[in-house]
Amino acid sequence: MPLRAIIFDFNGVIADDETPHLLMFQQALREEGLALTAEEYYGTYLGMDERNCLAALIEKARGRRDPACEQRVHDRKVALFRDYTATHQPELFPGVVDFVRRAKSRYRLAIASGGTREQITHALEGTPIEKDFAVIAAAEDTTIGKPDPAIYRLTLTRLNEAAPLSQPPLQAADCLVIEDSLAGIQSAKAAGMIVLGVATTYPAEALKEADTVYP
Incomplete structure (x- = not known):
């Protein structure tokens, strides 16, 4: 798929x-x-x-x-x-802006985070990717956080509700999740999604439950 x-x-x-x-x-x-x-x-x-x-x-x-x-x-x-x-506006990781801008031309993009919406929107404010995400799901949108899959299931639902509507509707297996923590990887996997672990916070061996790990 x-x-x-x-x-x-x-x-x-x-x-x-x-x-x-x-x-x-x-x-x-x-x-x-x-x-x-x-x-x-x-x-x-x-x-x-x-x-x-x-x-x-x-x-x-x-x-x-x-x-x-x-x-x-x-x-x-x-x-x-x-x-x-x-x-102190939080810094974006090197390469993120270029990756997101390129990906936006081919894929629906979303954020699913245990952080608050205020923190996310402030960090993105004024950056070239501020408007590139069709959906932002934040901590206040679910009653239980990662590793429970609720936030990824909610994000999928909202992607299917966001304009332009996806035809046919997106399925979990259509989605690649990019995560840096074991709890996040477990959350996305439980939602039925493909997961790329990025070793920005933990060493690669700690992210082995992901489908693949970079670098």
């Missing part, structure tokens, strides 16, 4: 901003007396959407769910990242 659509994860695939996200998480958690090491973040939580990441992290630290704490940390992290990006 020929490829007809490409769906991109955002953080670590389009935007080179995983480190600022970690630093803002660490500061927000520190204010609640909680700690997050880089090893924990990259080893366990990266790839999850922010709310589910915080729920899992706080439950592990305190032995129980604490929705009020989760909300405070989430809101504080969002505010910290907003302040950071007010003076």
Whole structure:
């Protein structure tokens, strides 16, 4: 079946901003007396959407769910990242702009990310690829994040609803997903899509569940 659509994860695939996200998480958690090491973040939580990441992290630290704490940390992290990006627009990975511009002439393009819509649109604002994605599915669009396949299933549905309508309708097997994390790879595979892992955040051997890995 020929490829007809490409769906991109955002953080670590389009935007080179995983480190600022970690630093803002660490500061927000520190204010609640909680700690997050880089090893924990990259080893366990990266790839999850922010709310589910915080729920899992706080439950592990305190032995129980604490929705009020989760909300405070989430809101504080969002505010910290907003302040950071007010003076530092996240950089796009080298080659991303050229790849997206070339791909747009042949495929439907979308973003499916555990980041917030505000973060995604801000990072794309003013770039040559700002308007190149037919669909942007963000953390607030699903109640459960990666590795659950919900966000990729939603993205496929929205691609089929977006103009110009695809004829025949897109199927999961028509879609190539580009991911940088194991949780994201598992999410896309569970949705029935083809997955390219990119070794921007993890070494290639950590992404072996993808159909192929670059480089």
